[in-house]
Amino acid sequence: MPVILAYEQPIVAVLVDHTVIRKMKKQNSNFRSYIRVKELAKASNETQVTLYFFSINEFNFSKNNIKGMYYCFKRNIWKQREFPLPNILYNRRGDKKKDPTFKRIAAVFEDHGVININSQSYFNKWDVYETLQQYPEVMNYLPRTEFFVTEEDISFFLENYNQAYLKGVRGGRGKWIFYIKKIPDEGYYYSYFTSELVEGTVKNLDSLYKEIHSFFKNQNFVIQEAIDLIQIDDSKVDFRAELQRNGNGELTILGISGRVGISNSPITIHSSAYPVVHFLREILHYPEEKIAELVENICDFLALIYHSLEESYGSFGEIGIDFGIDSSDHIWFIEPNARSAKVSLMKAFDETTYHQSFLNPLEYAKYLYQQAVPIRDYALMNNSIPWLAKKH
Structure with a gap:
């Protein structure tokens, strides 16, 4: 029978890569995700939630406890100590289901009733499209997408x-995206972005196939219709919406960002980002009435996608949803993100909004905990692990 230790507030564990833990031990803030790690620590202090970070290397199977990293606000340093199993897991590492250690940890968590903030930490692009196609009300938002089987x-x-996007079924932040276009009487154009934009042209399909296979190697990928989305000069435009559940379990749209990519790039990573209303008004010069109608349609679309994903995969505390808008103002679904880095939100919105994106998951964790443990033994909180109630 699942056992959930009953404290006044939940213990939340954040699963990260071991490289993050190593840098925290060295008090090294020079890594990409540090700002998110620090914001979560600040949010835990504000919400009075016990929070620690760990990788699979810190799990002690003999004791069923974890050597977690936490931020000591008195000394302004990261410290490590033994923690009990959490009540809530916030997975920022990804599933990596083939990892035997991860599978063992997941099994222990399941046996002890540990609750996930998100029902899964990644989406397979092909599985998502197959899943969403089952909902008639969603079909109108989906570009044609097929799983690659043969070069035909x-x-x-x-x-x-005439043109298409090839997308790896796994991977985010613009990785594994390959754009192709047929050029009449000339051949085929392709582009992709690694550390920089790569463009090329080939004269025939056989040469194009070689470029594609060289790029994807053994990765599975989908082929997707390239929608005529709005552009600014030669820069692609898409949108990222950050949807989260709050401390009452209610779905909120924290922010929607318009993103303008690098010229000719097939992706909008490393883009400029603007709040959606500002973007529509100041950059696209839409009239106010049109903005109001379009934003309402976007919000309805986002709620529909979120609830459809939850119905199929289970509950989520947050999902980042990418979408595009074509020249007729039709909305097109691009992909969901179970572990959004919130980069566009940080670029487009103020510090208060950005910080709220870290408060919400912890407030939602408290909500999940309260729903799972309606009667709590406050004496256990004081006697079992006394230092949890203290400030460090």
Whole structure:
């Protein structure tokens, strides 16, 4: 039978890569996710939630406890100590289900009734499209997407749509995206972004296939219709919405950012980002009435996608949803993100909004805990692990 230790507030554990833990031990703030780690620590202090960070290396199977990292606000340093199993898991590492250690930890957590903030920490692009196609009300938002099986699949898309996106079924932040376009009487254009934009042209399909296979290697990928989304000059435009559940379990749209990519890049990573209303008004010069109607349609679309994903995969405390808008103001779903880095939110919105994106998951954790443990033994909180109630 699952055992959940009953404290006044939940213990939340954040699973991260071991490289993050190593840098925290060295008091090294020079890594990409540090700002998010620090914001979560601040949010835990404000919400009075006990929070620690760990990797799979810190799990002690003999004791069923974890050597977690936490931030000591008195000394302004990261410290490590033994923690009990958490009540709530916030997975920022990704599933990596083939990892045997991760599977063992997941099994222990399940046996002890540990609750996940998100029902899973990644989305498979092909599985998502297959899943969402089951909902008639969602179909109108989905560009045609097929799983790559043979090279004839690519040829079909180019013949029928003239251009397409090839996307790895796994991977975020613009990785594994390859754009192709048929150029009449000239051949084929392709582009992708690694550390920089790579562009090229080839004269025939065989040469194009070689470039594609060289890029994806053994990765599975989907072929997706390239929608005629709005552009600014030669820069692609898309949108990222950050949806989160709050301390009452209610779905909120924290922010929607318009993103303008690097010229000719097939992705909008490393882009400029603006609040959606500012973007529509000041950059696209939409009239106020049109803005109000479009934003309402966007909000309805986002809620529909979120609830459809939850119905299929289970509950989520947060999902980042990418979408595009075409020249007729039709909304197109691009992909969901179970572990949004919130980069566009940070670029587009103020510090208060950005910080709220770290408060919400912890307030939602408290909500989940209260729903799971309606009667709490406050004496246990004081006697079992006394230092949890103290400030460090």
